[in-house]
Amino acid sequence: MRRGGLFRRKPFAGSLRLRLFVLIILPLVAVALVAGALRYWQAQTLSQTLYDDALKVVAHVVAREVIITQGDVVTDALLNSLVGVLGDPIFYNVSAADGRILAGYTDMPDDIIPADRQSSDPYFFNFIYNDRPVRAVLLREFIADPFFDGWTTVLVWQTTTQRRALSMTILKQALVTLALVLVTAAATVWVGITQGVRPLIDLREAVSLRSPSELGPIRRIVPNEVRPLVQTMNSLFSRLQAELHRRNTFISNAAHQIRNPVAAIRAQAEAALSTKDANQREARLLDLHEAASDLSRLSQQLLSLEAADHSTMTNVQPLDFTQLVADMARKTAPAALKQGVDIHLNAPEQGLTVTGNDILLREAIENLLDNSLRYGAVNGGELNLTLHRDNQRAMLFVEDDGPGIPKAASELVFERFVRLPQTSKKGQAESGCGLGLAIVRSIAAAHGGTCYVRNKEQGCCIVLALPLAGDSNVRES
Missing domain, CATH: 3.30.565.10 (Histidine kinase-like ATPase, C-terminal domain)
Known part of the structure; x- marks a missing residue:
């Protein structure tokens, strides 16, 4: 015994065009956000690399200037030139091997230089100076001079405002580019979807032209994905057309079949009313009863046939x-x-x-x-x-x-x-x-x-x- 389905999928309400647009654009937006985050990380890395290299060059320049001047301060002209190139204020400190400060600023925080740091390779680190974040580089050079007494430590630091500004500039440029690409893609996708669903709009128009008197099959060219739907609809139209034809034929034949018994009943009733002879009246009444019985049987059979054809x-x-x-x-x-x-x-x-x-x-x-x-x-x-x-x-x-x-x-x-x-x-x-x-x-x-x-x-x-x-x-x- 065939049963109806117990589970039904909830139909999607809304525009198919909008649904396709959202399903396509959302992944693009997600990719754009990931690309933006990746680009921001790359911008930070790039700006830090550029500014660290520049800071290292500044440290070498400061070291050479102090050596040349035998511990004198770096000239304002040189500092202004360096600041003009890098954009942020530059601070420095040069100390001898015995801890004597030879030149530079002395108000830097204590213990920012690792005690076990002995390598001559540049060492970059961050700390807070005057309540502002700064980036520093530490260089150690051996200078064979009585004034410097061997290993000399050069510490140069700089605020990070321009670093962050460079990172944000690169990020903004990347976001603008991604936004333009996303808007262009959205417009292209929307136009593409509109053209893609055009066969469905044509199909809707074809279906709207159908009426009880016109249930011919849809013969428009449709995409392969829609073809099974069109075939199912054509099958439905064919069954509806056959059912309407059957009903019309049934109604026509039923009207024709009922007309004869009704006419016979009317004729027999008129004959019974018009006759004066009792025997003839009785005969007409018997004929009338038989005609009424036939009509009753016909009505019952018509109802039975309809019930059997459409029985649930x-x-x-x-x-x-x-x-x-x-x-x-x-x-x-x-x-x-x-x-x-x-x-x-x-x-x-x-x-x-x-x-x-x-x-x-x-x-x-x-x-x-x-x-x-x-x-x-x-x-x-x-x-x-x-x-x-x-x-x-x-x-x-x-x-x-x-x-x-x-x-x-x-x-x-x-x-x-x-x-x-x-x-x-x-x-x-x-x-x-x-x-x-x-x-x-x-x-x-x-x-x-x-x-x-x-x-x-x-x-x-x-x-x-x-x-x-x-x-x-x-x-x-």
């Missing part, structure tokens, strides 16, 4: 198919006895259980019996109902000894409003509208079964086959 198979339950057939045979027995027809039921001892709707299955069996009594056992005889199991199916054979159905019409009799030429034992055409067997087949199909004519030499045999409980494929919507 509610109230489905396991049913004893043998008991259903026996109940309907007892219900039909009085009408059969009036026609001189004997009904025989042959069923296995073990019951046949099917899964289905009780009302619809009773309607199907009743139509089979009515069809046999109306068109098969027209001159009396026997009506045999045989039940048996065939693999995983319950089989009902309804056999009569009447004129039978020609082999060429074995499928035609299941069409709606189709009646084969046939007369009753009174020589009159049998009443009916040709819906009985169509109803039976529709109900059988709704229960996962079938109904067909079984050829035989004498009489007619119609078979109703339904899957047994546990193997049913009941149709649901």
